[in-house]
Amino acid sequence: MTSSLKYLGGYSPALRQQVQQLIDDGQLGAWLAKRYPDAPAHAIQNDGALYDYTQRLKQQHMRSSVAVTKVFYDARLHVIDNALGQHRFVSRVQGSKLKRKNEIKVSALLKTLPEPLLRMVVVHELAHLREKEHNKAFYQLCQHMEPDYHQLELDLRLFLTLKG
Template sequence: MSVLKYLSGYSADLQSQVQRLIDTNQLGLWLEQRYPPQPRHLIQTDAALYDYTQRLKQRFMRSSDPLSKVYFDTRMHVIDNALGQHQFVSRVQGSKLKRKNEIKVSALFKRLPEPLLRMVVVHELAHLREKEHNRAFYQLCQHMEPDYHQLELDLRLFLTAGGL
């Protein structure tokens, strides 16, 4: 039995189901059925990612602090235990304190299905309001993406299958 490190927080029943799919070489096929191979999504540049993120923010979090930068990070990888990151940068300019909010997303999402990219962007946007991974944070994620928890599981399955 292989170690399912990306699924450690899930139930033993779910882990055993995934393990059966791995043992029978079916996990990749299952993911392919769920996310059929298709042309890559159109969000391939930093500018496209910024626009995509801004549209989601405008729709669901209009009153939140503005984003100064959103970009794909080619150095970010699952090895770092992060596929997306938010940063809050504060600088003193004269007598004023300037805050900047930045989001970076692993460049690996350029080749994954768009719903998985949306899940990561939603996750990072939610950190604009909720800094911790608490109940309010996950409620906000689900408000922006009703399938948030399923997409998070699917992303973990992609990681388990070696899809990244």
């Protein structure tokens, strides 16, 4: 397969061959447009809206988890680093207390993609509040919050492949 499929390395050869055929036929963009006809029309375009969006998802699925103190878009976070989202756990000593902050940053690229793909990345980062590693429990939690998690992850990789 060509290097244009670098985001699909972990997928089966049969799937990669299907995607390569769509690319060769110039049909990958049309296929994605059919799957996401409203793309990228979502209103989550600034840090405040992203914070509210994340908090709603957290409240809906992970009410008892630790608080998220900051959520923001980061234009420097790029897919080349193999990440479209990151979470940070920051501990600071303030007087005699240890203050813990949980931050999530999301690639600004997701402003231009369909909302379900943004939701998948936010769900992924929220799942790290409970599960630090990418293990079976982590992916079960992702699927609990977003039943189409794995399909959305593949679709996100297809958008990245299309954007080159």
